[in-house]
Amino acid sequence: MVNSWNANTLSDQPQAILKKYFTPQLAAALRADSKCAADNHDICALEYSPIWGVPDAGVGALGLKLDVGAKPGSVLVHYKVASTGRLVELRYQLVKLPVGWRIADIIYPGGVSLRSDLGIAE
Structure with missing residues (x-):
């Protein structure tokens, strides 16, 4: 798969x-x-880096694991921050659009969500 990103973040x-x-x-x-x-x-x-839920996206992730979440369209992402050893669990909420599956929200430890941090009403 070719990376189509053309910037650093x-x-x-x-x-x-x-x-x-x-x-x-x-x-x-x-x-x-x-x-x-x-x-x-x-x-x-x-x-913070929205994808990883940590301030520095370059710290590295160890032991990345994906699991099916309890809710439809929910994916749990588990990893260990390489620099600190801290375990992190994120919940990606996906929705199916006519163009395919897309990330609708990311729930971080403590229940904070990307949508809420960006000021998007539920």
Whole structure:
């Protein structure tokens, strides 16, 4: 599979790339947060890597494991942060759109969600 990303971070991706992985609403919110951060030269809504749920996406993940979640469209992601050994569990909530499955939300430890951090109402 060829990596179609053309920037260093998830949030820096063009809208067309983000829509390959996220729902249109979540893709738009990620781009808006990236634009806010670039315009203000500061952190806006997200202080962490959305995919990994940790501040530094480059820390590395060990023992990555995927499991089917309890709810339809739910995928549990388990990994260990390489630099600290901390175990992390994330719940990816997927929805099926006419173009295929897309990430609609990511629930982080403690119950915080990507949608809520980006200010998207449930």
